[in-house]
Amino acid sequence: MNSASDALADADDLGAGAAVLEKGGASRGDGPERLAWDSRFRRFVVIYLPLAIFVVVLLFPFYWMAITAIKPDDEMYDYKRFNPFWVYHPTLHNIRVLLFETSYPHWLTVTMTVAFAATALSLLCSVLGAYAIARLRFRGAQTVGLAIYLAYMVPPSILFIPLASVVFQVGLYDSPIALILTYPTFLIPFCTWLLIGYFKSIPYELEECALIDGASRLQILRRITLPLAVPGLISAGIFAFTLSWNEFIYALAFIQSSENKTVPVAILTELVTGDVYQWGSLMAGALLGSLPVAIFYSFFVEYYVSSLTGGVKE
Amino acid sequence: MDATAETLTFTRRPDSWLTRLFDYKPFLIAACLAPTVVLLGLFLTYPLGLGIWLAFTDSTIGQPGSFIGFENFVTLAGDPVFWMSVTNTIFYTATTTVAKLVLGLWLALLLNNNFPFKSFIRAIVLLPFIVPTVLSAIAWWWIYSPQFSVVSYVLIRLHLIDSNINFLGTPWAARWSLVVANIWRGIPFIAITLLAGLQTISPSLYEAALLDGASGWQRFRRITLPMLTPILSVVMTLTILFTFTDFQLVYAITRGGPFNTTHLMATLAFQRAIPGTQLGEGAAIAVAMIPFLAAATLASYFGLGRRKWQQGGTDE
Numbered sequence: 088m089n090s091a092s093d094a095l096a097d098a099d100d101l102g103a104g105a106a107v108l109e110k111g112g113a114s115r116g117d118g119p120e121r122l123a124w125d126s127r128f129r130r131f132v133v134i135y136l137p138l139a140i141f142v143v144v145l146l147f148p149f150y151w152m153a154i155t156a157i158k159p160d161d162e163m164y165d166y167k168r169f170n171p172f173w174v175y176h177p178t179l180h181n182i183r184v185l186l187f188e189t190s191y192p193h194w195l196t197v198t199m200t201v202a203f204a205a206t207a208l209s210l211l212c213s214v215l216g217a218y219a220i221a222r223l224r225f226r227g228a229q230t231v232g233l234a235i236y237l238a239y240m241v242p243p244s245i246l247f248i249p250l251a252s253v254v255f256q257v258g259l260y261d262s263p264i265a266l267i268l269t270y271p272t273f274l275i276p277f278c279t280w281l282l283i284g285y286f287k288s289i290p291y292e293l294e295e296c297a298l299i300d301g302a303s304r305l306q307i308l309r310r311i312t313l314p315l316a317v318p319g320l321i322s323a324g325i326f327a328f329t330l331s332w333n334e335f336i337y338a339l340a341f342i343q344s345s346e347n348k349t350v351p352v353a354i355l356t357e358l359v360t361g362d363v364y365q366w367g368s369l370m371a372g373a374l375l376g377s378l379p380v381a382i383f384y385s386f387f388v389e390y391y392v393s394s395l396t397g398g399v400k401e
Numbered sequence: 402m403d404a405t406a407e408t409l410t411f412t413r414r415p416d417s418w419l420t421r422l423f424d425y426k427p428f429l430i431a432a433c434l435a436p437t438v439v440l441l442g443l444f445l446t447y448p449l450g451l452g453i454w455l456a457f458t459d460s461t462i463g464q465p466g467s468f469i470g471f472e473n474f475v476t477l478a479g480d481p482v483f484w485m486s487v488t489n490t491i492f493y494t495a496t497t498t499v500a501k502l503v504l505g506l507w508l509a510l511l512l513n514n515n516f517p518f519k520s521f522i523r524a525i526v527l528l529p530f531i532v533p534t535v536l537s538a539i540a541w542w543w544i545y546s547p548q549f550s551v552v553s554y555v556l557i558r559l560h561l562i563d564s565n566i567n568f569l570g571t572p573w574a575a576r577w578s579l580v581v582a583n584i585w586r587g588i589p590f591i592a593i594t595l596l597a598g599l600q601t602i603s604p605s606l607y608e609a610a611l612l613d614g615a616s617g618w619q620r621f622r623r624i625t626l627p628m629l630t631p632i633l634s635v636v637m638t639l640t641i642l643f644t645f646t647d648f649q650l651v652y653a654i655t656r657g658g659p660f661n662t663t664h665l666m667a668t669l670a671f672q673r674a675i676p677g678t679q680l681g682e683g684a685a686i687a688v689a690m691i692p693f694l695a696a697a698t699l700a701s702y703f704g705l706g707r708r709k710w711q712q713g714g715t716d717e
Contacts, residue, residue, distance in 0.1 A: 138511045142522060145529055145589065148540040151551060155543065166554050212436040219433035223426060231434065238445055240698070242646035244667035245687045248674045249452035250444065255463060272445045275437055305423050333533040335649045336667075340675050351535040355653055366543055373536040384531045388524045391531070395590070396597035 149377075155370035156181055163367060181367035182375070189358065190346060191372060197263055198349040199379075201338075202331040204267040209274035209327050210320065216275070217282035218308055222294070232283060239276035246272065247340045254341050261343040269341070270331045277330070278323040281394055285319030286312065322394035325387050329380050350376040455684035462678045473685035483686065486664040489576065490690075493665060494644045494697070497583045501640060502633075504584065505591025510625075512592065513599045523593070530589040538653035541582040545569050545654065572662035575655050579663060582650055591636055598632035599625070637701045645694055666690050 155163060157177040162169040169175060185191045216235070220228050250269055251260075259265035289312060297307045313320070338349045345357055354372040358365065384391060423429055456473055460466030477483045512523055529537060544551055545568035553565040568578045602625065610620050626633075648667040651657065657664035657672060664672070666686055674683020 134511055134514050134516065137507070138516075138522070141508050141511065141588075142526065145526055145585065148537055148544065148585070149528065149532070151544060152537075152540040164549060166549070171549075171551055171554055208440075212440060215433040216437040219430050223430050223433070225426070225430050235437075235441075238441055240642060241445060241449065242642060242694075244646040244648045244670070245452065245690060245694075246445065246448050248670060248680055248684045248687055249448035249455055251462070251675065252451065252455065252460070252680060253444065253448055268440070269444050271440050275441060279437065303420050303424050304426075304429055305420075329531060333535075335533070335535050335652075336671070339652075340671070351533045354539065355535055366546075366549075369539055370543065373539045376536050377532040380531055380533065381528065384528075385524070388520075388527075391527065392523075392593060392597070395527075396594050 152370050152374050152377075155366060156374045157371075158367060160367065181365075181371040184365075185368050185371045185375065189368075190353070191350075191375070193346060194348055194350045194353040195375075195379075197347060198332060198351075198376075201263050201266045201270070201349060202328050205270035205274060205331045206324055206327040208267065209271040209278050210324055212271065212275050213278035213282055213323065214313070214316075214320070217279045217286055218312065220279070221283045221286035222312065223304075232280075235276050235279050239273070239280060241272075243273060243334075243336050247336050250337065251340050260341060261347060263342075263347055265341045266334075266338055266349070269337050270334060274327045274330060278327055281323045281326075282316065282319050285316045289315045318390070318393075321387070322390040325383060325390055326394045328383065329391075332380050452684050453688055455681055456688040457685075458681045460680040460684075462675070462680055466681055469681070473682050474689070476682070477685055477689070482661045482664065483669065485662060486666050486669040486686075487689075489663060490645060490665045490667075490693075492576065493580060493583065493647070494641060496580050497587065497644055498637070498640050500580075500584045501587040501591055501644075502637060505588050505636075506595055506629075506633075508588060508592035509595035509599055512596050523596070527589045527593055529586050530593075534586060534649040535653045537586065538582065538650050541578075541585075541650075542569075542654050545578050569655055570659060572659065575659060575663045579651055579654060582654060583644065583647065586650065587640065587644070591640065594632065594636050595629065598629050602628045634701060638698050641697045641701055642694060645697060646690065 154172070154174050157179070158174050159176055159178045159180065162175060219225075220232050220235075250272075254260050254265045254269070259268070293311055293315075294307050297311055302310070333351065334349070335351050338352045339356075342348050342352065345353070348357065350372075354369065354376060358369050358372055423432070455466075457468055457470060458466040459469050459472070508526070512519070512526070516522075543549075547565060547567050547570060550565060550568060552568075553562070556562045556566070557564075567574060569575045606624050606628070607620055610624055615623065646667050647665060648671065651663060651665050651668045652671070655663045657668050661669075666689065670683040670686035670690075672683075673679050673686065677683070
């Protein structure tokens with residue numbers, strides 16, 4: 088556990104390496120070489136070292152996951168003869184078991200379908216909703232916006248019990264459609280909030296000009312506002328996709344039969360059988376289940392960051 | 402930006418009644434808001450009310466049940482497992498929130514420096530947030546394995562301990578293990594959002610402070626923290642909200658064990674409601690979370706959020 092004082096001591100370095108140079112120079116009054124070395128050493132201790140520790144700790148579970156997934160059993164359970172941090176005879180056995188002896192490909196398809204459908208549905212609703220709130224000036228628009236923000240604050244772990252009952256009542260229990268319809272409860276508030284911000288950044292004048300030119304409101308939305316909001320749409324879309332891919336509690340509560348499960352639920356409930364855990368296949372499953380979002384993420388890093396921070400900044 | 406560059410021509414055919422309908426603003430507003438209102442009303446507002454109603458019934462899955470007043474709450478009040486889940490949740494939220502904010506702020510300050518491969522490092526730091534929580538929780542589960550824990554291995558090699566740590570076998574070890582996993586999962590989100598906040602602070606403030614001879618600590622205390630307070634309060638509110646209602650990590654790593662000692666309120670609610678089929682009792686636990694949530698959210702929001710004047714805004 089790192090203490091607060093470390094964090095604060097580090098703030099010393101905030102913003103300016105120049106500050107460090109000045110300070111070192113002023114207090115010690117040594118020659119320039121000593122100064123340069125001193126400040127470089129200081130910079131190493133204060134910035135690079137803690138940063139490296141952070142990165143290693145944050146990434147280690149993924150490394151551990153990946154390396155376990157390709158380890159043969161004898162290496163996995165014998166730390167005396169084999170260093171656990173390395174894999175001496177990599178094998179695809181675990182991944183093969185996962186792909187051909189379990190329903191993993193099927194779970195992947197279900198997850199993918201649910202994620203795409205829920206994202207599409209949420210985007211459609213939030214684009215229209217955000218457009219109405221941000222662009223069609225009407226009384227109560229602010230209240231609607233606030234209500235949607237509050238909806239974002241309602242945690243799924245409070246909702247899932249009554250939702251299970253609703254899903255049961257409408258006869259969707261154990262169907263992926265239940266997930267497609269319930270995921271928007273947390274996706275729509277987030278996407279709407281994000282898109283309101285984007286719509287607000289588009290100047291009104293553009294729409295007014297089009298109105299004067301005789302465009303209908305729908306034409307304006309389709310040909311002016313939406314094309315300008317494309318970056319926002321991409322942000323909202325990929326974030327919604329990731330959130331649906333990662334969703335767990337609804338999928339756990341509403342789906343019973345093995346073939347309708349999503350990847351996170353299936354790995355935890357179908358691959359963990361009995362007392363002997365197949366760690367190799369478990370890790371392979373976790374790795375393969377993480378890869379799609381990780382790859383997706385690597386293509387759209389900037390969009391992720393902007394939607395993440397946009398969602399918080401209000 | 403294409404739309405501005407090209408010349409748009411709008412051809413208006415003789416107005417059909419449909420076009421005219423969509424140009425009628427109240428109708429357009431209603432049509433735009435309808436999908437959201439219907440979906441959120443049916444699957445968010447209605448269940449929220451239904452959840453409160455269910456808490457006062459003896460419903461089970463598939464059976465509506467009947468009104469039984471406060472019976473569920475009375476039963477829970479005499480249930481040591483429930484009270485343990487309450488203290489666990491408070492302990493879990495308090496420790497992880499403090500640690501996540503301190504470490505997240507530290508990481509944000511580190512990332513705010515200039516160094517090679519900055520955007521790459523910023524990108525990989527966010528990975529724990531992107532990857533499905535349950536899947537990384539499985540990796541933690543494996544790290545916490547009683548026989549093959551890599552942490553035990555390293556500590557034994559360093560001669561710090563003699564035998565494997567039984568991470569998930571005893572209540573306190575299991576609770577701390579969960580806390581560590583949650584902190585690991587939560588740092589990236591806080592760091593990246595706070596980094597965005599740090600980048601909006603004007604460098605001229607720091608320059609002015611330097612000229613005035615402010616020390617590094619003073620600059621942090623008098624410039625960084627106050628300027629960061631608004632975003633810090635939002636981040637803190639969200640963190641408390643999501644940690645208090647956390648489900649996935651605990652469900653994946655301990656499932657409430659050993660002997661129901663690590664249950665959070667959310668996991669206990671799930672256990673009673675879905676596998677145990679006692680929807681009413683589960684709903685009562687979920688409803689019991691609401692006052693805690695409201696109190697924690699309001700406290701963090703008003704505690705920090707009211708200082709808008711510090712940014713030159715008005716203190717509403």
